[in-house]
Amino acid sequence: MAKHKTHHEECDILVVGGGMAGTGATFEARHWGRDLKIICVEKANIDRSGAVAQGLYAINCYMGMQWNENQPEDHVRYARNDLMGLVREDLGYDMARHVDSTVHMFDEWGLPMMKNPKTGRYQREGKWQIMIHGESYKPIVAEAAKKSADKIYNRIMITHLLMDENNENRVGGAVGFNMRTGDYYVFRAKTVIVAAGGASHIFKPRAVGEGMGRTWYAPWSNGSAYALPIAAGAKMTQMENRIVLCRFKDGYGPVGAYFLHLKTYTQNANGENYEKKWYEHTKKLVGEYIDHHPTPTCLRNHAFVQEVMAGGGPIQMVTKEAFQDPHLETVGWENFLGMTVGQAVVWASQNIDPKYTNPELTTSEPYVMGSHATCSGAWVSGPEDISPPEYFWGYNRMMTIQGLFGAGDTVGGSAHKFSSGSFTEGRLAAKAAVKYIEDQKSKDIKVSEEQCENFKNIIYKPLENYTVGRNEITGGTVSPSYFSPIQGLQRLQKIMDEYVGGISVNYMTNGNLLKKGLELLEWLQEDLEHIGAEDYHQLMRAWELKHRAITSQCVTEHTLFREETRWPGYYYRGDHMNLDDKNWHCLTVSRRDPKTGKFTMEKMPVYHIIGDKEKKKAS
Ligand SMILES: Cc1cc2nc3c(=O)[nH]c(=O)nc-3n(C[C@H](O)[C@H](O)[C@H](O)COP(=O)(O)OP(=O)(O)OC[C@H]3O[C@@H](n4cnc5c(N)ncnc54)[C@H](O)[C@@H]3O)c2cc1C
Numbered sequence: 001m002a003k004h005k006t007h008h009e010e011c012d013i014l015v016v017g018g019g020m021a022g023t024g025a026t027f028e029a030r031h032w033g034r035d036l037k038i039i040c041v042e043k044a045n046i047d048r049s050g051a052v053a054q055g056l057y058a059i060n061c062y063m064g065m066q067w068n069e070n071q072p073e074d075h076v077r078y079a080r081n082d083l084m085g086l087v088r089e090d091l092g093y094d095m096a097r098h099v100d101s102t103v104h105m106f107d108e109w110g111l112p113m114m115k116n117p118k119t120g121r122y123q124r125e126g127k128w129q130i131m132i133h134g135e136s137y138k139p140i141v142a143e144a145a146k147k148s149a150d151k152i153y154n155r156i157m158i159t160h161l162l163m164d165e166n167n168e169n170r171v172g173g174a175v176g177f178n179m180r181t182g183d184y185y186v187f188r189a190k191t192v193i194v195a196a197g198g199a200s201h202i203f204k205p206r207a208v209g210e211g212m213g214r215t216w217y218a219p220w221s222n223g224s225a226y227a228l229p230i231a232a233g234a235k236m237t238q239m240e241n242r243i244v245l246c247r248f249k250d251g252y253g254p255v256g257a258y259f260l261h262l263k264t265y266t267q268n269a270n271g272e273n274y275e276k277k278w279y280e281h282t283k284k285l286v287g288e289y290i291d292h293h294p295t296p297t298c299l300r301n302h303a304f305v306q307e308v309m310a311g312g313g314p315i316q317m318v319t320k321e322a323f324q325d326p327h328l329e330t331v332g333w334e335n336f337l338g339m340t341v342g343q344a345v346v347w348a349s350q351n352i353d354p355k356y357t358n359p360e361l362t363t364s365e366p367y368v369m370g371s372h373a374t375c376s377g378a379w380v381s382g383p384e385d386i387s388p389p390e391y392f393w394g395y396n397r398m399m400t401i402q403g404l405f406g407a408g409d410t411v412g413g414s415a416h417k418f419s420s421g422s423f424t425e426g427r428l429a430a431k432a433a434v435k436y437i438e439d440q441k442s443k444d445i446k447v448s449e450e451q452c453e454n455f456k457n458i459i460y461k462p463l464e465n466y467t468v469g470r471n472e473i474t475g476g477t478v479s480p481s482y483f484s485p486i487q488g489l490q491r492l493q494k495i496m497d498e499y500v501g502g503i504s505v506n507y508m509t510n511g512n513l514l515k516k517g518l519e520l521l522e523w524l525q526e527d528l529e530h531i532g533a534e535d536y537h538q539l540m541r542a543w544e545l546k547h548r549a550i551t552s553q554c555v556t557e558h559t560l561f562r563e564e565t566r567w568p569g570y571y572y573r574g575d576h577m578n579l580d581d582k583n584w585h586c587l588t589v590s591r592r593d594p595k596t597g598k599f600t601m602e603k604m605p606v607y608h609i610i611g612d613k614e615k616k617k618a619s
Helices: 020-032 072-082 089-108 137-148 224-232 256-260 279-291 297-309 326-337 341-349 418-438 449-472 485-499 511-530 536-561
Strands: 006-016 038-041 056-059 130-134 151-153 156-163 171-178 184-194 246-248 265-267 316-318 361-363 404-406 586-592 599-605
Touching: 006 020, 006 171, 006 418, 020 038, 020 137, 020 184, 020 418, 038 184, 056 256, 056 418, 072 089, 089 137, 089 418, 156 184, 156 224, 156 449, 156 536, 171 449, 171 536, 184 224, 184 418, 184 449, 224 404, 224 536, 246 297, 256 326, 279 297, 297 361, 326 341, 404 418, 449 511, 449 536, 485 511, 485 536, 511 536, 536 586, 536 599
Parallel strands: 006 038, 006 184, 038 151, 184 404
Antiparallel strands: 056 130, 156 171, 171 184, 246 361, 265 316, 586 599
8 A cells, every 4th residue: 555645634624525515614614713724625626516516597595584585484394394294493494594694695706696677686486596697606615615724625535534542433534535646645633524415326327328427416426425424323314315306308407497487387298287187196195295385396206207107108398388488488598508508408419499399307316315305314413592402412513423514415304405505504514513623522532543544455445456356357347356336336226226216116115125125235235345446536436336335225224214105206115105194203313333334223203393384483
């Protein structure tokens, strides 16, 4: 390992991932910790990294409290309804009460916001969304982080957390490697904020072969946000709550602006409103939840999936009417140009002009994330003023490991944060991390050279596996003693797809399938010791796969534990097809023992802190 130079850094706050939450954390850490040393480490380059890399057309979470448009309580009710009753209301409320201030800063920093010419307010796309010219969104927030951090490290993938040798439940930093130089990096830190995004490519994607990489969620989001804390023994929540998106077919172009602003609607191949057809059927599965307004995202997916299975496809978005209006036509195209250029290219290649042809929609492969219409992620402490005792252990957004914080997709239980809410949650986590340091909670952390050297050996092993094993290959790429990251990825995706409820089984699974899936995932873990990497890029692919694999184990354990179908349209437990509020109106929480690799599961209560109707402050 001598050939890989080791760099040592010491800091107060280490931010892992410089996406929306990571830039928010880096910025806010400087505000509260003027003299602290703050480092942000990013796998790509923070100017164009994360889910917002290509830009966005709307900020999906803005209350508009200054104009009394919405209050944080309203947002909690909205997220609770969309997630079929199960959210951490303390976290959602805390994010919502701060999110407007974040958006106002984006405005000050030069993000072009669309304004309503009549009212002068931000142009609403929907109740929660405001419209932006957001191609430059990510470089703008990256600028704020760059000005705040002592150092930003780009192109370093963090692979493991360092743990305090004086207190096995306290974090001591993180390690990783530079994907361009191959150098090894040790970051000793008093606190770590994990903000490494969600997970795509753990389930087999619809686009395979030469189309591989075309996914809805960012293809480079590989579940490090979950794998890092899971491997260290942090508790996770709602990991079964994977998300499936209804999007334009093949390009995964967004539909939000089409529904909300262009007022387009969907129909089946016969021009029928198919959602109505599945009302009674859905009511039998989930009861009164189907009568909620707005209809929960998963239930709309459910009607789509059922209709396609019943032979009513393809499902189309009716664009032909709206696109007759030149203004709406422009908005429809611009919507892609600022965020998903690929969709416009797909339509061009398939000769689809939405003015004359209603484009097809699809339901995506499942993704794991904590900031969209889903809330998988780490089990964290809430804020001291509103969290009940089970949800509070001292520092806002701190995981069950001391000094380890999370934000954005990393944090579970709090859905519908989106870009602005993730940035906001990064700010909240950073403020709490500064307090943790000020309270002297990070004294006497011991991280020995031995711990760092051990990780170094582990990290570079795939290079060694390749160097030794390649000599046994006489032709092609199949080796008797190692396998490549792409081979391992396809094996993982097949297991998750067929056993844990992916696209090829129409999102259906059951207890027996899940147990078999767990067995196969365990064997995959054994084989991952033999993964080979021919260069530093493949070394990154190897570690991305390892992080995806451990995230997948956690998702499967959670899916097995929850014996009901809470979110039809996201996935189905064929052996428990009904929503079961009597036994499962609760949050699921897991912990993987770092020594044995075994998971334990428990139920945690859901507290409805916010009342149903009246706009009162939570108590
Ligand atoms: C297709 C799509 C469309 C969306 N549309 C909208 C929209 O219109 N409006 C809206 O408000 N929100 C939208 N969102 C949601 C928004 O993008 C996310 O909520 C937000 O980006 C989540 O922030 P995050 O920081 O958790 O993750 P990200 O912003 O994805 O950042 C994670 C960062 O961590 C880095 N990273 C990952 N692993 C490692 C590692 N091991 N070491 C170092 N760095 C690592 C990544 O490179 C990345 O930069 C959309 C998301 C997607 C995918």
